[in-house]
Structures are given as structure tokens and as C-alpha cells.
Amino acid sequence: MASVLQLTDVSVVRDANAILKSVNWTVDDSERWVILGPNGAGKTTLLQLAAAQIHPTSGRVQVLDDTMGKADVFELRPRIGFASTALARRVPRDERVIDVVLTAAYSVTGRWNESYEEIDLRRAQRVLVEWKLDALENRRFGDLSDGEQKRVQIARSVMTDPELLLLDEPAASLDLGAREELLQLLGGFASATTSPAIVMVTHHVEEIPEGFTHALLLADGAIQAAGVLAEVITADNLSAAFGLPLVVTADNGRFTARAA
Numbered sequence: 001m002a003s004v005l006q007l008t009d010v011s012v013v014r015d016a017n018a019i020l021k022s023v024n025w026t027v028d029d030s031e032r033w034v035i036l037g038p039n040g041a042g043k044t045t046l047l048q049l050a051a052a053q054i055h056p057t058s059g060r061v062q063v064l065d066d067t068m069g070k071a072d073v074f075e076l077r078p079r080i081g082f083a084s085t086a087l088a089r090r091v092p093r094d095e096r097v098i099d100v101v102l103t104a105a106y107s108v109t110g111r112w113n114e115s116y117e118e119i120d121l122r123r124a125q126r127v128l129v130e131w132k133l134d135a136l137e138n139r140r141f142g143d144l145s146d147g148e149q150k151r152v153q154i155a156r157s158v159m160t161d162p163e164l165l166l167l168d169e170p171a172a173s174l175d176l177g178a179r180e181e182l183l184q185l186l187g188g189f190a191s192a193t194t195s196p197a198i199v200m201v202t203h204h205v206e207e208i209p210e211g212f213t214h215a216l217l218l219a220d221g222a223i224q225a226a227g228v229l230a231e232v233i234t235a236d237n238l239s240a241a242f243g244l245p246l247v248v249t250a251d252n253g254r255f256t257a258r259a260a
Contacts, residue, residue, distance in 0.1 A: 002029045003062070004164045004197045005050050010059030012045055012221075019045045021221040023059070027214075029163070032190045032198040034208050034229070037218035038242055043201045044168060046218065050199055051082045051166050064163055078107050081162030081196070083153040083170060093142025100141050100152055101127055104159035124159060131155040131185060147178025151185070158189075167200040171207040183209045187253075205233055210253035217241045235260075 005027040012020040020042045027033055027050075035043050048054045049061050052073045061068040066076050090109045091100055099111040102124040106114050128134045131151045136144065141152065150170050157165060170186070171179045189195050190211030202208065208215075208229070215232035217224040219241040225232045233255050235248045245260035 003027065004029050004064055005199070006060075006062040007049065007056075008060040008062075010049065010056045010061055012042070012049070012054070013057040018221055020049075020056075023223055025216065025223065025226060027164075027197055027199060029197045030193075031214050032195075032212040033200070033214045033216060034212050035199065035201045035216045035218060036203070036205065036233075036238075036241070037224075039203075040220075041218040041241075042221040043218055047084075047166055047168055047199065047201050050164070051080055052076050053082075078160060079163050081157035081160070081165040082168075083150075083157040083166070084168035085172070086168075088149060088153050091141050093140065095141045096137070097133060097139050097141060097144070097152055098124055098128065098137045101156045101159050104156045127155045127159055130189075132181075145178065147174050147182060150174065150178075150182055154182075154186075161196075163196050165196050165198045167198065169201055169203065171202065171204075179207065183207065187211045205238070205248065205255035205257045208233070208255055219243075 003026055007023050007025045010020060010023045011018060035046060037043050049056060050063060052063050052068060055068050063076060064079055092110045095110060102116060102120060103109060103111055105116065105120050128137055131154060133151055133155055136148060141149065144152065154170060171182055174182065187209035190198055190209055213229055214227060215229045216226040217232060217237055224241045225237045233248060235246055238248055238257055239246045246257050247260050248255060248257045
């Protein structure tokens with residue numbers, strides 16, 4: 001196994017507030033990680049570091065063998081798939097679904113005067129099929145349901161065959177049906193040996209898809225637990241991270257949590 005992400009004694013400080021504190025974490029290319037923790041724990045900041053979107057205040061961040069601060073991030077970022085609500089807000093509402101995915105080839109949002117090859121179009125259409133979006137190819141992005149928009153974001157993020165895939169709360173705000181459809185697709189993708197390393201942020205253990213292998217619990221900017229999924233997603237660990245006695249159950253690779 002090869003490391004695709006390594007953080008060594010990493011801290012992020014903003015306006016004298018420590019958002020992340022001395023984080024040490026390694027992700028290998030065959031691993032699928034979920035990051036959980038309370039609001040304000042530093043989850044999104046950790047994902048932004050992994051996406052080469054921000055630099056640490058101290059410590060070392062290595063992404064795909066490049067060290068932040070020394071690497072050309074404009075060459076590095078296209079090798080990373082990143083799906084987030086913030087990115088979705090930059091997509092023009094009248095953009096066709098096929099173009100939302102296709103423009104990932106140039107790392108832009110909004111089709112303009114770019115020139116695409118036939119291989120790019122075929123790749124985008126294949127990705128739409130894989131994420132059950134082919135019937136929506138010519139629909140406007142702004143007219144889609146939340147669940148459909150989430151799947152389009154993920155389809156865009158895998159368009160360029162990334163070496164690392166980062167997902168920021170992909171199931172947030174979805175109804176039960178849309179959530180389960182998305183998690184089923186994510187579970188299948190995560191289970192494929194050809195898929196890249198995956199890191200996903202979520203607030204709820206119920207949103208962890210099958211096929212994920214590892215978990216990291218953050219609280220107050222520090223790692224509370226990290227490792228194999230079943231060893232981290234426990235009542236004791238989650239109760240400590242969220243500051244509330246919790247009962248955790250597992251069934252066929254899926255988890256639920258409730259107050260004790």
C-alpha cells in the first residue's frame with residue numbers, strides 16, 4: 001500500500017483560535033475513511049488540507065507525495081476529486097448536467113469556450129451512467145432535486161479519475177430515499193478495487209456507506225480515535241467525542257446511534 005495523504009503534527013490556527021491541533025494521520029491508497037465529529041470539530045478544515053485548498057499553520061501535509069508549501073497546487077488539485085456544497089454553489093443553475101461533469105476536465109465551473117475531445121464526452125457520459133444520471137444529461141443543474149445534485153457533484157469529482165476522492169457531507173439534507181440511493185452507489189464505488197482512496201466527512205454514523213474501512217473521530221480540533229471502522233465507531237468513542245452517552249449498533253456494515 002502507498003500513502004496518498006500524510007499529516008504530521010499539523011495545526012491550523014485562525015484569529016488566535018486553534019481549529020486543528022497536532023494532527024497526525026495517514027491515508028493509504030486502498031483505504032476508505034469517514035471523518036466524524038461535532039460541529040466546529042475541524043472536519044471541513046481537515047478536508048480542505050487534504051484537498052490542497054489551504055496550508056497548515058504548522059506541521060507537514062503531504063498529498064500524493066507532494067508537500068504543501070513546496071508543491072504546485074495547480075498541478076496537484078486536478079489529481080484530487082472534491083465534492084462539496086461550496087463547490088456546488090459555484091455551478092451556474094442553468095448549466096446542463098453533462099457540462100457540469102465535463103468541465104471537471106478543465107477544473108472550471110460553467111461551460112465557456114473550452115474545447116473538449118470526444119474521449120472527454122464519452123468519459124462524462126459513462127460516469128453519468130455509473131451514478132444513474134444518464135436520463136438527466138440535458139437537464140439544468142438548478143432544476144434537479146437535492147439528491148440528484150449531490151450525485152452530479154460526485155460524478156463530476158470522479159470525472160478525471162482522481163487518485164484521491166474527498167466528499168464533504170454528500171448525504172446532508174437528503175430525504176431517506178435519496179440518502180439510501182446515494183449510499184448504495186457510494187458503497188458500490190468504495191468496494192471496487194479500482195476506486196481511489198476516499199475520505200468522506202459526515203455528521204451521522206447512519207450515513208457511512210458499506211465498503212468504508214476506517215474512521216477518524218475529531219473533537220475540539222484533536223483526534224479522539226482513528227483506525228479500523230468497527231474499532232472506532234463504538235459507543236465509548238462516540239460518547240466521548242460528542243459529549244453525550246450514546247448507544248451504537250452495527251448491522252451488515254451499517255451503523256446507527258442514539259442517546260443512551
